[in-house]
Amino acid sequence: MDSVMESRIVVKRVYEASAPGDGYRILVDRLWPRGVSKEQAAIDEWMKAIAPSPELRKWFNHQPERFAAFSESYVRELETDPERAVLAARIREMAEKQRVALVYAAKDSVCNHAVVLQRWLTS
Numbered sequence: 001m002d003s004v005m006e007s008r009i010v011v012k013r014v015y016e017a018s019a020p021g022d023g024y025r026i027l028v029d030r031l032w033p034r035g036v037s038k039e040q041a042a043i044d045e046w047m048k049a050i051a052p053s054p055e056l057r058k059w060f061n062h063q064p065e066r067f068a069a070f071s072e073s074y075v076r077e078l079e080t081d082p083e084r085a086v087l088a089a090r091i092r093e094m095a096e097k098q099r100v101a102l103v104y105a106a107k108d109s110v111c112n113h114a115v116v117l118q119r120w121l122t123s
Contacts, residue, residue: 008095009121011102011114018042023099026091028114030054033105043103050087052113053077067111074116091121 012022014033018041027033027043030051051057052074060070078084094100104114 008099009091009102009118010099011104011109011112011118013109014041014043014103014105021099022101024094025101025103027103028117029103029105030057031105036105041103047087047091049083050078050091050117057113062106062108062111064108064111070113071116074113075120078117078120088121095121 008023010022012025014027014029014036018025022042025042025044027041027046028050030048032046033041052060052070056070056073056077060066078088091100091102102114102118104112106112106114109115
């Protein structure tokens with residue numbers, strides 16, 4: 001994809017205030033974020049199924065030293081699951097028309113699945 005698509009699919013932590021520039025906000029976590037109301041989250045859509053499998057998420061356990069292996073496994077899940085393929089196509093279609101924010105709850109802004117998803121969607 002081109003740099004225009006990269007600028008249209010962004011990642012944002014759910015605990016940051018929503019902003020008009022976020023565009024269409026998609027929660028890409030399988031679990032609802034702790035301590036956040038639906039109003040605070042300001043989510044337009046919740047795509048639980050595009051998140052990493054529970055087994056992969058639990059194995060990764062937000063350990064930065066596992067991030068490379070986690071990323072490879074998550075991309076493999078994204079590329080082989082038909083349901084995720086449909087969701088990814090929808091995100092890409094939306095991003096052609098407007099900005100899309102992939103919203104996540106992880107504390108680490110670098111080593112998390114939303115970053116992997118963004119990179120994969122825009123590659």
